[in-house]
Amino acid sequence: MNYRYITSLFLMFFSLASCKGQTETPKVAVEVLEQNWFHADSLLHHVEVLSSDVFEGRRTGTAGAEKAKNYIINKFQELQVVPLTKNFEQHFSFTRRSKEYAGTNVLGLIKGSVKPEEYIVLSAHYDHVGVKGGKIYNGADDDASGISALFAFAEYFQKNPPKHSVILAAVDAEELGLVGSKYFVKNSIIPLENIKLNINMDMISRNNKNELFAVGSFHYKQLEPAIKSIQPSENIKLIIGHDGSDTLDDWTQSSDHAPFHDVNIPFIYFGVEDHKDYHKPTDDYENIHPNFYQNAVTTIITVFKKLDTTEL
Template sequence: MKHLLWLTLFAVLSLTLGSCAPKPDQQTAIQERYLFSPDSLLVHIKTLSSDAFEGRRTGTPGAEKAKNYIIEKFSRLQVLPFVPDYQQPFSFTARDKTYNGVNVLGLIKGTQHPDDYIVISAHYDHEGIKNNQIYNGADDDASGTAALFAFAEYFEKHPPEHSVILAAFDAEELGLAGSHHFVDNSIVPLTNIKLNINMDMISRSDNNELYAVGTAYNDTLKEVISQYKNPENFALLMGHDGKDGLQNWTMSSDHAPFHKKDIPFLYFGVADHKDYHKPTDDFENIHPEFYNKAVKTVISIFSTLDGIRF
């Protein structure tokens, strides 16, 4: 009788536990919450902001090393070259000096609108070495550059409807020279570039706040951002567009040349922190949990916008 009771209890428990276990479609949904590898994201930002890259100043061996790192990762993540060998070289003069820069441009072909483009950008250059100190630029902007690889991982399982140009711009710190060259020498008609999503400083915030700039200039973008549901301990805010009394970031990074060409843009960034443009902007000072949420947020916003015809 005891054996019969135990068998009956085991059967009941098995049915109960089985009903609580995720079904195959539920398991897929749970797994797809992880749109990219958080560990890889941290490896990339740590590597690019290490002393080995010497602050990634435009035209230096450190910048060359960063360029090669980005190309290698794009290739490994099956990102197509948008230009030969991913490289768009350019020359410019800034501060009475001539520089040679290189934008790194990858392509993900769209499944529904292959001739319309969304440019997802970040700048890979930083301040280099000053007074024998390396300015590693972990937040500014190894954070955005590493996020480009997270997007590439996402696209492996979620191909975009629009074609996407993953743009690692050079010489942002020298007057946005790389992004200016990109739009002034556009490889595709500018009318075919429907949106720029720019990421510059997205890996740390004492208040867990990420700003989305650009909504003041486009009602569709404003609606999408306003409807975004924030994860716990994270806030996506609109502002810094010159219309709210806050510092105006409309022209502050590589989204500015797109805006000047009347191309809608969203700039994702955090408020300036104590290590901004200082040699202490190191990997050890980023906020990994916030950074992970920030990248997931930008990807989520992209996913929504990718389904809209601009």
């Protein structure tokens, strides 16, 4: 346990509490992992499992994707997440380049303690690109990392029930054109006006510069204070950008948050910049950055916690 870090947090809090004349709102310190928001070993374990060769790259419509779907359902059940649909599944079909596909979104629900009729959707995609040229593309960062983060949120909610209802959405067919998230939005089980926010996680487990980007507040200014008010975990550099407001690539339409944005549902997309293993067979568990990943998930939960207590 990092006692020096905890002591410094205490001293900082005591100092701030003593300054009656202070007018600037202090940043909210991120809780340390030792306070059991989630189990760090479980977070890593699920990425390792889902990105193993057994799942054959989790391409939509394959046996590997079916195994991944069942794994997610079983884990949701273990974590006391209730199904949003019968057996958690939302089925859809589509055609791409003359090929028929059958996909399945996995949807769980955590009922809100204060505003049960208002929903926050936490999303990540479980599909990847499958097998090419005899090589398995395991997609550890893209996006087994996001799926395992959904499990971490479910662990967090066991001791920290959310005020808004939360949908845990493990969506399919992102790699084939965001098909699963588009279907979720167009065929919403919850009235769209009741969905107040989407937090999407896609590639959050590695970055050589410890940079985690938060995309969306350029379009939805009301989200910016929550992002800026928290002190990111450990060495994480939480950066607002990649949203059309700077010279960086615009990620507004790059992942499963896009269908929500297209119907004016506010979103925050958490992700990292492309790395050398992006969409390559080397995107394996061994190449993620465990400390960065754990701290990134802690930071994302902290942003969620802040937003969950605000008027969305």
